[in-house]
Amino acid sequence: MTIPPAVTVARALVADLITRGVQDVVLAPGSRSAPLAYAVAEAADVGRVTLHVRIDERAAGFLALGLSKGAEGAPVAVVTTSGTAVANLHPAVLEASHTGLPLILLTADRPHELRGTGASQTTDQVGIFGTAVRFAVDVPAPSDAGTPAAPPGTAPGTAPGTAPGTAPGTPPSTEPEPGTASAQQLRDLRSVTGRAVSAALGFRSGHPGPVHLNLAFRDPLAPSAPLPGPTADTAQDGCPKPDPPLVVPAVLQHFASPALPGDPARTVVVAGDGAGPEARQLAEAQGWPLFAEPSSGATGGPNAIAAYRALLGSEELAESIEQVVVLGRPTLSRPVQRLLGRPSVAVTVIAPGAGPWPDAARNAAVVLPGVAPVWFEAAAPEPTGFLEQWRAAGVRASLVLDEVTCDEAVIGGPTALSVARAVAGVLGPEDLLVVGSSNPVRDLELVLGLDGPGPAVLANRGLAGIDGTVSTAVGVALAAARRGLRTRALLGDLTFLHDVGGLLRGPDEPSVDLEVVVVNDDGGSIFATLEHGALAATGSGASATFERVFGTPHGSNLAQLCAGYGVDHQLVKDVPTLRHALQAPSHGIQVIEVRVPRADRLTESRDLVGRIVEGGAPPR
Incomplete structure (x- = not known):
């Protein structure tokens, strides 16, 4: 042939x-x-x-x-x-x-x-x-x-x-x-x-x-007869191996023990997307507060500060910070970016490799290729007053969050925040959670850890877009199953609809088990929490403009969409039922829809931040 x-x-x-x-x-x-x-x-x-x-x-x-x-x-x-x-x-x-x-x-x-x-x-x-x-x-x-x-x-x-x-x-x-x-x-x-x-x-x-x-490729594009097929152990003789890693010990040695600017006693660690466990290890070794995004890989531990985004609204707490060490890419929070941009704050960025370093505030004082080993060698330092102040504020913020998301608080119907808590609370370290951009990842950040360590969290935070998230979650589930891990996803309705085609798979494709929780508020509620929502709240024609070009209600019937793709759909009306659905065995792709209100998102968001700031402020 x-x-x-x-x-x-x-x-x-x-x-x-x-x-x-x-x-x-x-x-x-x-x-x-x-x-x-x-x-x-x-x-x-x-x-x-x-x-x-x-x-x-x-x-x-x-x-x-x-x-x-x-x-x-x-x-x-x-x-x-x-x-x-x-x-x-x-x-x-x-x-x-x-x-x-x-x-x-x-x-x-x-x-x-x-x-x-x-x-x-x-x-x-x-x-x-x-x-x-x-x-x-x-x-x-x-x-x-x-x-x-x-x-x-x-x-x-x-x-x-x-x-x-x-x-x-x-x-x-x-x-x-x-x-x-x-x-x-x-x-x-x-x-x-x-x-x-x-x-x-x-x-x-x-x-x-x-x-x-x-x-x-030039014609012909197909063989004249079926290919004979390689044997299972076929390999290419003479294949050159990939280049080995390039390591320059002199460069790494130069940064073995860098001098940090600012007061180490008033330092916090900011762990952005992809920071990895080093961020948490560093915070605990040095006795520093940890501000960790859900997809940082560094959440949890005694130094993790709950609701740190909101707590940065407390002028007294925010002004107490003199130095920040950044790992990963912080993408979720305007308060964190304002902190990183303050001229009085010394910012050290850890940026391994040859890529660009994250410094959107253009205020980095030091950029290092890695965490110096000596930074991990602290011998279990005694908690400083600075760390205890932030810990106490985090505990008070957790009490506020528990109060507004517990089952008794949402007995009249779930809220987006209570849905995020239910998802995080049911899942454990053996689970993976793919979370969508906009409100779901920010809601998750507030409640992650309230009911235990929670799952490992993955998100498309490179550009923080909503496109392709269903397909991403399917890919994660396929790969994670080989490691014995179970995958769920937490998405907003627009994120789900943007990539609903990701549900489509042919009958001959590898099977996948994935539960997708869709928080459906019939539109883009993230914009209500931004300046656009504040403008809409002034009334007159601004409200109608906001609803059409930012709120973008869609009125889609998710059950019918799922049926068209041959995917199971369940409409859940309360938080206990959601927890039960997530704990039950799953087979194939299942969509769990939870409808929540959108109209009061701006007011509720402002009230919650106000309560956290007021409760988290140090006693006078």
Whole structure:
């Protein structure tokens, strides 16, 4: 059987990615990407990779992102055809870039002779993701022996008849069979994939993220007969290994014991998204208060301060802070950003790798590549008056939150805050919770820890968008199940509707267990808590304008939507029933809808913050 060059190259590429650690491939169907589809299906049939098929490229991108999150940063490949299919990956690529997740984008393209000719589904895909990718290359179409592969300029450093990275005039190492790609082309391709995977994982830069291989394919795109299939233990001989991490001991030694500006006795740790457990360990080793976002990976412990966002509204408490150490990316709180921007506060940012450091307030005094080991060596310091002051304020804030979210307080019907508490209270450390942007993640931040340690929390906080969250949660659930973890999601109604297509999966796709709690207030209540809501509260025409362009009521019937996707739906009317539903065994994807009011969100939010600030203020 003669295998066309496009299929030969695709098989070699997929096999190479598998040897470099890719365990999941998400595929959106298309004709130009057919060589990759055949190759991935062939590898999946013998258990060398797990294939996930989705018809929507945007959902496919976010599914891959969730798979990487759930597998704690494993590389995941995404395959699309040409044209708008590629552009639909862009939101997920941006999120992966800002979060540092290693997606490998394999986008099929027309060969050079069809570009710029008006050929169907052909656009300029080279550099389409701009600076959002860590590595990008336009790989010319493979060719038969003696057939020019591409004219000069098709890819950087590429000469006619060569693949990227090949010196002009380099002869193939072996004579290829007619109709197959040359051994030199395959060797060059493996070199490119090696660089791509190394860049995706941040081996040299410490800055992982998405990479883009734009792969031109020339007809024929399908084998003339079914492929024989690789054996389960097939590997690519001679595959170069990814580059090792680049470590410069002298640089790390330089920061082994940095002098911190400000008064260490009046220091707090701010743990933003992705900070990791180091933030909590640092706070406890040094005896500092900890302000931890839900997706920081650092929540809990004796130094975690409940409702710190609201407590920063207390002038006396806020003014007591002289130094802040920041880990991860703080994204939730305007009060925290105001704290970080105060000229009187010394800000130290921990920013590993070669990526940009988080300093939206442009006030960082010191930027360090890591936490100095000496900072963890404190011998269980006695709590200072500063720490005890913040702890006491946090305890008083917790009492206020308990009072407004307990079952007796919401007997007339659940509130968004009581729903978040019920979800966090039911789940434990063996669970994962994917939380949506806007109000759900902020509600969760207030109540996480009221009823125990709670679950590990994941969120798309790279750009804090609402798109793709259902698909992300599905990907997390698929990957987490391999680790024996159960996944739930807490989303607002607009976030759910924005990616409702993420519920769609074919009957042959890997099964997934996921409960999605949708807090449905028929619109975008987050805007009511911002300045737009305050303007609307003045009455007159401002209220109607707010409702149409910010509140955006939709009136959608979520039960009917779920039925159309073949997904179970349950409407829950009180908090005890919600807890029961979350504790019951689940199979497949289930949507649990909880309807809450939106009209009084601004007033309730202001009243709650006022009570927390008043209760949390130090006694005079």
